[in-house]
Amino acid sequence: MSINESDQTITDWPDSGSEVPTLPVGRLVYASVCLVQEAVLDEMRRIRDHALAHNGPEGIRVALLYMSGWFVEWMEGPEGAIQALLQRVAQDPRHQGIKVIHRSVGRPRLFRPWIGSIVQTPERPDAFGLRVFEQLDRFESGQVVDPASVWLALCSPAVAAMPTPLGQYPRIMLLSARGARAFDLITWLARAQRQPLVRRRFAGAADDAPDVESDYLDLPAHGRQGLRLIANARKGLAMGMTHAFLPDYTAVVVLLDQDATANQRIVDRVLAACRQVHHLPTIVGLGTQAELTTDLMEQVERQGLAWCTARTRRGKPDLEDYWAALLPALNALE
Numbered sequence: 001m002s003i004n005e006s007d008q009t010i011t012d013w014p015d016s017g018s019e020v021p022t023l024p025v026g027r028l029v030y031a032s033v034c035l036v037q038e039a040v041l042d043e044m045r046r047i048r049d050h051a052l053a054h055n056g057p058e059g060i061r062v063a064l065l066y067m068s069g070w071f072v073e074w075m076e077g078p079e080g081a082i083q084a085l086l087q088r089v090a091q092d093p094r095h096q097g098i099k100v101i102h103r104s105v106g107r108p109r110l111f112r113p114w115i116g117s118i119v120q121t122p123e124r125p126d127a128f129g130l131r132v133f134e135q136l137d138r139f140e141s142g143q144v145v146d147p148a149s150v151w152l153a154l155c156s157p158a159v160a161a162m163p164t165p166l167g168q169y170p171r172i173m174l175l176s177a178r179g180a181r182a183f184d185l186i187t188w189l190a191r192a193q194r195q196p197l198v199r200r201r202f203a204g205a206a207d208d209a210p211d212v213e214s215d216y217l218d219l220p221a222h223g224r225q226g227l228r229l230i231a232n233a234r235k236g237l238a239m240g241m242t243h244a245f246l247p248d249y250t251a252v253v254v255l256l257d258q259d260a261t262a263n264q265r266i267v268d269r270v271l272a273a274c275r276q277v278h279h280l281p282t283i284v285g286l287g288t289q290a291e292l293t294t295d296l297m298e299q300v301e302r303q304g305l306a307w308c309t310a311r312t313r314r315g316k317p318d319l320e321d322y323w324a325a326l327l328p329a330l331n332a333l334e
């Protein structure tokens with residue numbers, strides 16, 4: 001497995017302790033063609049420095065994505081300030097052809113002045129562009145969805161066979177307490193179910209942000225709406241994007257380990273992230289009889305989250321055993 005799942009580069013929540021805003025805000029998403037030819041990461045960092053200086057005082061929070069030769073920026077804050085920022089950004093020679101693909105007022109999801117990510121994918125700019133125009137058509141025909149759904153449709157499109165391709169399917173996060181078994185499990189499952197596995201690497205544009213992998217697998221035949229499994233790196237839990245999307249997860253599956261301290265650590269981190277965004281996903285403990293201890297369950301339930309046990313039949317499970325244990329738990333979430 002090439003994924004670096006060491007715990008050495010964990011970043012803390014930079015704004016931990018900050019109040020999660022709940023009042024409705026203006027929300028806007030645009031896409032533009034990037035004109036930066038080289039060193040996009042350096043350019044993102046320069047943009048971040050401007051954004052950190054300007055956005056905070058204006059009450060604006062943004063997420064900026066670079067993917068397949070395009071920028072996508074999601075802005076939240078006072079509507080007038082967002083419009084002024086859009087006008088300023090539109091003059092910037094580092095991109096062109098700005099298309100506003102979402103505008104609404106609603107619940108805020110971005111809790112930091114700036115989140116940056118670069119997604120490395122083999123998708124070509126013209127293919128990405130087609131998806132931008134699909135979103136533009138939807139928006140211009142009056143179909144206004146949540147900005148998070150627009151972002152997901154661009155950054156993590158569903159496989160065509162998904163019954164609800166616009167993102168209305170349950171999303172399940174998989175995290176391993178140790179090693180990279182969550183990634184191994186969905187890689188194995190993709191092969192077993194003959195479904196494409198989408199591999200993405202996120203480079204955080206903050207200096208201290210780690211480069212993290214997040215792979216996903218869509219299971220169109222699962223239940224009525226299909227299901228998406230997303231394997232995240234442990235250090236991804238500290239990323240602003242994970243934070244913004246945490247409220248969309250129905251459940252977080254923790255692949256437990258023989259090392260009880262590692263199990264404790266991952267459950268602590270999941271619970272801390274959920275507290276930050278006031279979200280109550282079901283926590284599924286996936287492991288052997290010995291790994292599924294009652295103190296993990298009690299800790300989860302004490303925070304008001306539901307705990308669900310997915311116990312493997314064998315003491316030394318292989319990936320097939322893990323899936324056999326997890327599937328009934330996922331069915332029960334329906």
Ligand SMILES: Cc1cc2nc3c(=O)[nH]c(=O)nc-3n(C[C@H](O)[C@H](O)[C@H](O)COP(=O)(O)O)c2cc1C
Pocket residue numbers: 047050051052054055062064071073085088089090091092094095
């Ligand atoms: C794709 C993209 C997104 C940007 N996002 C922001 C932002 O959120 N906030 C910000 O202040 N500047 C942002 N900028 C930078 C502005 O366009 C502009 O360069 C910067 O604010 C400096 O403006 P000034 O020279 O008028 O001070 C962005 C630039 C690009 C290319």
